[in-house]
Amino acid sequence: MTTLKRFNFVQTIALAFILQLTIQIIFITVMVNLNITNSNNEFLLEKLTSNWLAYGTLIVLISPVIEEYINRYILFLLPLKILRKSIPYFQRNWGVFLIAFISSLIFAAFHGEQFLWPYLLMGLIYCWVSYQSNFWGSILLHISNNLLFFVLNMI
Numbered sequence: 191m192t193t194l195k196r197f198n199f200v201q202t203i204a205l206a207f208i209l210q211l212t213i214q215i216i217f218i219t220v221m222v223n224l225n226i227t228n229s230n231n232e233f234l235l236e237k238l239t240s241n242w243l244a245y246g247t248l249i250v251l252i253s254p255v256i257e258e259y260i261n262r263y264i265l266f267l268l269p270l271k272i273l274r275k276s277i278p279y280f281q282r283n284w285g286v287f288l289i290a291f292i293s294s295l296i297f298a299a300f301h302g303e304q305f306l307w308p309y310l311l312m313g314l315i316y317c318w319v320s321y322q323s324n325f326w327g328s329i330l331l332h333i334s335n336n337l338l339f340f341v342l343n344m345i
């Protein structure tokens with residue numbers, strides 16, 4: 191099996207941002223066309239209008255760091271590092287994808303209500319970024335996603 195091509199940090203973040211934006215656009219289009227609401231987003235929007243600075247800081251800066259630490263470091267990178275030492279061939283084949291999938295599924299379960307797929311895909315993108323570049327890349331990407339949500343909802 192061939193290994194994934196390694197990108198530099200900027201290429202990885204740029205490609206992941208485009209993928210993330212595409213997923214969000216598709217997700218929003220589906221929700222609007224099916225007239226589906228997400229109570230998580232409604233709750234956040236309500237809080238943003240009452241105290242935009244506090245909730246904006248929470249949504250844009252604090253949440254992404256905590257979520258990425260749990261989902262990408264503790265549930266993805268750390269098990270990968272441990273399994274790589276005990277099972278040298280684990281990194282090849284499906285080992286990396288399996289751990290990324292489990293981590294992303296947990297990430298999606300905390301975010302999704304009716305739809306898990308956009309959060310699962312974004313979790314996989316964040317895993318790919320942390321694997322391709324580093325843990326801080328996935329934090330930066332997650333912050334950019336939440337910042338976009340914040341800015342668009344404040345307009």
